[in-house]
Amino acid sequence: MFPRRPPAGLAAWLAARGGGLLGLLANQCRFVTGLRVRRTQQIAQLYGRLYSESSRCVLLGRWRRLRGRPGHASALMAALAGVFVWDEERIQEEELQRSINEMKRLEEVSNIFQSSGVERHPPESKSQTEGNEELKDKEQPWEMVMDKKHFKLWRRPIEGSHLYQYRVFGTYTDVTPRQFFNVQLDTEYRKKWDALVIKLEVIERDVVSGSEVLHWVTHFPYPMYSRDYVYVRRYSVDQENNVMVLVSRAVQHPSVPESPEFVRVRSYESQMVIRPHKSFDENGFDYLLTYSDNPQTVFPRYCVSWMVSSGMPDFLEKLHTATLKAKNMEIKVKDYIPAKPLEMSSEAKATAQSSERKNEGSCSPARIEYA
Numbered sequence: 001m002f003p004r005r006p007p008a009g010l011a012a013w014l015a016a017r018g019g020g021l022l023g024l025l026a027n028q029c030r031f032v033t034g035l036r037v038r039r040t041q042q043i044a045q046l047y048g049r050l051y052s053e054s055s056r057c058v059l060l061g062r063w064r065r066l067r068g069r070p071g072h073a074s075a076l077m078a079a080l081a082g083v084f085v086w087d088e089e090r091i092q093e094e095e096l097q098r099s100i101n102e103m104k105r106l107e108e109v110s111n112i113f114q115s116s117g118v119e120r121h122p123p124e125s126k127s128q129t130e131g132n133e134e135l136k137d138k139e140q141p142w143e144m145v146m147d148k149k150h151f152k153l154w155r156r157p158i159e160g161s162h163l164y165q166y167r168v169f170g171t172y173t174d175v176t177p178r179q180f181f182n183v184q185l186d187t188e189y190r191k192k193w194d195a196l197v198i199k200l201e202v203i204e205r206d207v208v209s210g211s212e213v214l215h216w217v218t219h220f221p222y223p224m225y226s227r228d229y230v231y232v233r234r235y236s237v238d239q240e241n242n243v244m245v246l247v248s249r250a251v252q253h254p255s256v257p258e259s260p261e262f263v264r265v266r267s268y269e270s271q272m273v274i275r276p277h278k279s280f281d282e283n284g285f286d287y288l289l290t291y292s293d294n295p296q297t298v299f300p301r302y303c304v305s306w307m308v309s310s311g312m313p314d315f316l317e318k319l320h321t322a323t324l325k326a327k328n329m330e331i332k333v334k335d336y337i338p339a340k341p342l343e344m345s346s347e348a349k350a351t352a353q354s355s356e357r358k359n360e361g362s363c364s365p366a367r368i369e370y371a
Helices: 008-050 053-066 072-080 093-108 133-138 177-185 187-193 301-327 346-355
Strands: 143-148 151-157 164-172 197-205 212-218 227-238 243-250 263-265 268-276 285-293
Touching: 093 227, 093 243, 093 268, 093 285, 143 301, 151 301, 164 301, 177 187, 177 227, 177 243, 177 268, 177 285, 177 301, 187 197, 187 301, 285 301
Parallel strands: 227 263
Antiparallel strands: 143 151, 151 164, 164 285, 197 212, 212 227, 227 243, 243 268, 268 285
């Protein structure tokens, strides 16, 4: 009925041997686990010295995004090795088109700019509101801050923060769109006309999209420390549809670690769309600038809002004055607009097919002609 019990001597032998084997296995596991823990600690200490806390957070977030994608292991290793991952950070065609759509939407209801205050905020674009009810519910209405003949400024709260997003619609009639656009892109010229610039240089360029990573260090009003920005920018010139767009946003770049001398601005976005009244080389154009950043200050919201609301018109006026000097040939400025439309990139063609929009030209930032 029941199996026999082994002899007492054999049972004792098995217990003794089995206990020894289990003990040996436990010791081996503890040894291997200890080695792995020490190795993990050494790696953490190494990258802790190489990267700031914010950079480590970016790497962790990037690993989470890449996990499960084809080639995610190589992309993660590139990030850890100090290589900027363009596939994750470059500005896409959709971002450029979204900014252009904002301009089109405002043009469709341009009567709000001609009215005397009946409409106090610009409308939301269809791309933001259609098919995204949750985002629509969170977005706040625009509030008019400044209303002048050729310059209008709005703001709206950014959900979940004490900051505002700003929007400027303006018109210039004494300079050409080409000149205004080139002055914004020419980093060397900006060092001359913008006295607040401490440092401004291109760190890296993307051969696929023409995007550039820049490091910008600027003075802030006393007694605040100077701020530095690391951001990617991309521009596009659509000569067929007579529009220009420049999009910028903050990124982390391994070759520009945070410095104790400056306060790093980690949240920054800017979109500038320019619509010529006639052509790129004739005076007169409208522009739409949408801007937001977190300057990392301890001042209350109304103080930060006052600084931005007063500083933005001042910056645009300095930009306008610098463009006038370039127009009068007092200084040479690089020409970033090709003489004729360029072939569309493969990325742009794929995007155009999916959205059924017209071709867009985008020129290389390496041009050395002058305007």
